[in-house]
Amino acid sequence: MKHAHAFPAVTGPLATASAYATGYRDSKKHLHPTANLDDLRNAFGGDLPAKGQPGEQVIADLIHAAEPGLVGNTQPGFLAWVMGSSHTTGVAADWLTSIWGQNAAIYQCSPAAATAEEVACDWVLDILDLPRKASVGITTGATMASFIGLAAARDEVLRRAGHDFSQDGLQGTPRITIFISDDTHVSNLAALRYLGLGNRNIERIPTDDQGRLVIRALADRMALFRGPKIMVATAGHINSGAFDDFHALADLAIQHDAWLHIDAAFGLWARASLSTRAMTTGIDRADSWSTDGHKWLQIPFDSGFAIVKDKDAHRRAMDISASYLSEAPGDGRNATHFNPELSRRARGFTVWATLKALGRDGISDMVHNHCNCASLLAYKLEGTPGIIIHNDVVLNQLVLSFDRGRGAEDTDQMTQAMEAALNADGQHFFRTAVWQGRKVLRVSIISVDTGPLDIQLLARKMKDLWKDICG
Ligand SMILES: Cc1ncc(COP(=O)(O)O)c(C=O)c1O
Known part of the structure; x- marks a missing residue:
């Protein structure tokens, strides 16, 4: 043209x-x-x-x-949190998004934005190998994606119990019970709260030492409850990177007629690489998934995907329609069916451009490289006296603490001291967290440019600093 x-x-x-x-x-x-x-x-x-x-x-x-x-x-050198590095092609597309000033509310506001979004959503389903008939909303991130998935869940489990949420709202609803791990990401609790579901509606299920749901405990707890049920599971635990057992969860969901939502903010992308795909086995049996574009996919902030297997349930929960927003024959996608926004940024352009710039192989290689880097760091640190790796390194995450053998309080102080020491030369950015009752140093390998050489230098630096601190 x-x-x-x-x-x-x-x-x-x-x-x-x-x-x-x-x-x-x-x-x-x-x-x-x-x-x-x-x-x-x-x-x-x-x-x-x-x-x-x-x-x-x-x-x-x-x-x-x-x-x-x-x-x-x-x-x-940024390893503190799971944040992508805003791929430059995505950034360029993001500039154009602003230059064009499109409102991606409905097809007629911007046929180009709607079509880029439609194609990008199909590509996302394809790369993730999720049901191709699922519907996708492009969101600001995983929190809003969980909000959407759980809104569809809430309305659908109520509908099955004879309650029409769109008519009757929260008044007089049958009690919904949510089953969620005691180590879930806080964003899921926030999303539930926004949907009118508070702590007393939530059954917290114990987790193992990797933060995975204990299936036996979940099954026992679910057996105690009648009425509408929603389960929330995790693909890629925020600290350990661990994955729940999705086949076992899907079996329980069928047994209890429950909705299964997966918080997969970054872990879902493990499905894009043959080397890590096995950990996501059974995940396609869930009802909804939330994931980010601005984490592993490197799409500039803000970008996430709400994916719902039952398109009608998705639409019933989110639809915004009005006569002045009417569709004409031949119109394409109206994002207002899938997002809780009317006027909205044309986020599809950056998704489309970043996916195209990385390509299917590029995404797979990137995930593989980051997981490889995490394994390499574990390998280099293993056996160093006092450096403790708390997680099974299955993804891009390491959870470390630094122990001189002088008790838990000293270990917490040493871990804090190592955070300061690692950050001191300005070459790295680390943060600690508290996980399973202890202070830990989190290592999230997610930046598009991080490679094995960076990791070898980091391992050397960590060991040298630890030696200095130990005297
Ligand atoms: C497992 C998990 N779920 C949800 C979220 C929230 O994602 P967002 O910050 O994109 O809303 C995160 C963010 O770190 C996460 O790691």
Whole structure:
């Protein structure tokens, strides 16, 4: 197709942003913020000017104010949390998304946005090998994706019990019981709360030392309850990376006519690589899945996917329709059927572009590489006196603590000291957490550029620092 016009030279604020952006990505900027809160308030602060300022100057001011407060989570040395590194092709598509200024509410607002989204959603189902007739909502992240999956779950289990949620709402509903692990990601509890389901509706099920649901305990607890039931399981535990037993869970769901939702914020992508796919066996038997684009897939923030096997249940829970939003014959996808938003960013463009830039093999290789890196780090650290690896390293995650043999309190202090020591030279960004009652150092290998050489250097640094601390 012929372009209607040549690409014009970029000018003004766009040129300033573009020139800076390329340099930012090409150079290694600070991993840790160099400004404190007061500095940042001063830099961003002052009175709102009465008169508008020139765009180039505003963008230059923004760069000047923001850069000292940025975290280098797009760099390979960032290992603190499971955050992707905003693939540059995705970033370019994201710029265009803003330039085009589309509202991806319904097909007629932007046929291009709707169609990019439709194709990208099909690609996601295909890569993940989930039921191709499932419906997909492109969300801001896994929390909103769980919100959508669990909204469909709530309405559907109530419908089966004779309660029409769209008519009767929360008033007079049969009691729904949610079965969820005692080590679930907090976002699932938040999503349930947003849906009117509080702690007294939730049965917390014990987990094993990897954070996996104990199936026997779940089966026993489910047998005690009658009425509508929802189960929430995990693919890729936030700390250990562990996977629940999906066949056992799906069998229980059938036995109890329960809805099975899988929080798979990053773990679902293990399905894209032959080397890790086996851990997701049976996951396709679930009713809904939530996953992120902005984690393992490296799509710029914010990006997630709510996937629901029963498209009608998905639509009943989310649909926003009005005469002024009517569809015409031949229209494509209306995102308002699948998302709790009307006006919304055309997130499909970045998803489409990032998937295309990585390709099926690229995604598989990336997942494989990160898991390989995690195994390599475990291998390099194993046998070092006092460095304890608490998880079975099955994915991209390691959970470490540092133990001088002087008791639990000292180990917590040493783990904290190692976090500070590892961060001190500015080459790495680590954070600790408390897991299963102990302070741990989390290692999440997720940045697109992290490779075996980075890991070998990290292992050497960790061992040297630990030796120094131990004296
Ligand atoms: C297992 C799991 N579930 C849910 C979430 C929430 O995802 P988001 O931050 O994209 O909403 C996370 C984020 O780290 C996660 O690791």
